[in-house]
Each structure stands twice: as C-alpha cells, then as structure tokens.
Amino acid sequence: VKVKVTYTVTHPSTVSMSGIATGPLLYRGTSAQAADNEFISDDPGTCTKVNSTTVNCSATIAVTAADLYNSDAGTWKEGGLAVNTSGGTKWQNDLGTIPVRRTAKLTADATPEPVKKGKTLTVTGKLTRADWQKGTYVGFGGQSVKLQFRKAGTSTYTTLKTITSSSTGALKTTVTAGSDGYYRYSFAGTSTTSSVSAAGDYVDVQ
Known part of the structure; x- marks a missing residue:
C-alpha cells in the first residue's frame, strides 16, 4: 500500500534546506531510532519554500505486507527524518498516529x-x-x-x-x-x- 504524506519542516533561517533531504516515516516502538518495525519514504520529499524558516513537502511511504508480522497490526506512530550532505541526521518522533490494519x-x-x-x-x-x-x-x-x-x-x-x-x-x-x-x-x-x-x-x- 502506498501512503501519500504531506508535512511541514521548520528550520532556523541560517540553515539552507538545499542540502538537506527529508522524509516521513511510520514506526512501532519507543522511537524511530530504535523502532521495532519501520517504514520510511523510499525517496526524499519534494519541498516548496514558504518563507525563510518553513518548507511544505510531500512524499510517499510504501508499506509492504512481506515486511509485517501479524502482531504488527494496530496503531503505529508517525515521525520524520532529515539528513544533510555530511550524513548528519535529525529524527522527529511522536508526530501523530495511524492505524495499520489487516485487510x-x-x-x-x-x-x-x-x-x-x-x-x-x-x-x-x-x-x-x-x-x-x-x-x-x-x-x-x-x-x-x-x-x-x-x-x-x-x-x-x-x-x-x-x-x-x-x-x-x-x-x-x-x-x-x-x-x-x-x-x-x-x-x-x-x-x-x-x-x-x-x-x-x-x-x-x-
């Protein structure tokens, strides 16, 4: 199932988003960094500048049954990840929840x-x-x-x-x-x- 996601990224005005890739993710566990299971967008989000500190983005997360256990059915958490050109990362946890159910x-x-x-x-x-x-x-x-x-x-x-x-x-x-x-x-x-x-x-x- 391909899930379309829209999200907003805020950043200091001194930081340029041109060298930063962002993407949404779904996870189970206490945090995205140490998730029991996780799905993240295959490609970085496509973003449009709103002002000097805000960009609006969209991306797609592909959720595949082959990567799920039956026990994974239930409420998942929403999060995000940003990666700069040097490999530095910024995780965001607990941005919301979404049900992942067995059809x-x-x-x-x-x-x-x-x-x-x-x-x-x-x-x-x-x-x-x-x-x-x-x-x-x-x-x-x-x-x-x-x-x-x-x-x-x-x-x-x-x-x-x-x-x-x-x-x-x-x-x-x-x-x-x-x-x-x-x-x-x-x-x-x-x-x-x-x-x-x-x-x-x-x-x-x-």
Whole structure:
C-alpha cells in the first residue's frame, strides 16, 4: 500500500534546506531510532519554500505486507527524518498516529433464488482477513457480523440481525423472504482488522 504524506519542516533561517533531504516515516516502538518495525519514504520529499524558516513537502511511504508480522497490526506512530550532505541526521518522533490494519474480505450468498414470499432464505458467507506471515487470507472466527437488507429501488441497508462467525470464519443464517432486494453481510472491523461489507446479493421474491 502506498501512503501519500504531506508535512511541514521548520528550520532556523541560517540553515539552507538545499542540502538537506527529508522524509516521513511510520514506526512501532519507543522511537524511530530504535523502532521495532519501520517504514520510511523510499525517496526524499519534494519541498516548496514558504518563507525563510518553513518548507511544505510531500512524499510517499510504501508499506509492504512481506515486511509485517501479524502482531504488527494496530496503531503505529508517525515521525520524520532529515539528513544533510555530511550524513548528519535529525529524527522527529511522536508526530501523530495511524492505524495499520489487516485487510478483511467478506462474501454473501442468499438462496434459493428466486424465492416465494414468506418462504425461508438461507444467507451464507465467509469472513477472512490477511495473514501477513502466510501471504494469504485466513478465516476470522468469533466476530460479530451484521446481516443487512436493502429493498429494491432504495439506497440504504437495514440491519436484520447480528451473528457470529464460526472458527473458520463461516457465516450462515436464515430470514423470511418479504420483498425484492439485496442481502449482504457487514463487519465493523477491529483495532487490528479493517471494516468491510460484502457485495449485495439480489433476490427476486415472487
């Protein structure tokens, strides 16, 4: 994931920024200098002078799953680094925080299709999330997931019930068919995993 960053650098008027490279970073730990894990912009930021003591800059940080452990999911700190032509460095810590979460995926399938009004619909699905260490998606069990319905011709989903995903992330429940519309599952996310809603599955009620 490429994260675009804008930042401001302030400096003494006696210091020229022409010989200094700056860049933003994300880190876990007590400081950027001794981080448990860290991502920094591959290229120095592009800066524009505001006045004799201020420049506005922009850069991109590339965050790669291959460099993450699952335990890295959570809140990361923001920081910055400046390097002069002599190799001297200036670190900035605790400039803010940002969530780094494991991506979740969710599916939904309502059957039978079509269905007679008043009959039972079974809605199945699965909640998975990225396993950074395995490089794949795995079932996310024990999570509260909402079953939602959007009536045909409307734009808003309404929650019908909340169920819990199985140990493998599987979801299954039943509802009574009332009118044409879309059924989906929706997951609110956690501090370590992103929120996600499945694509709505349209059911024709006859």
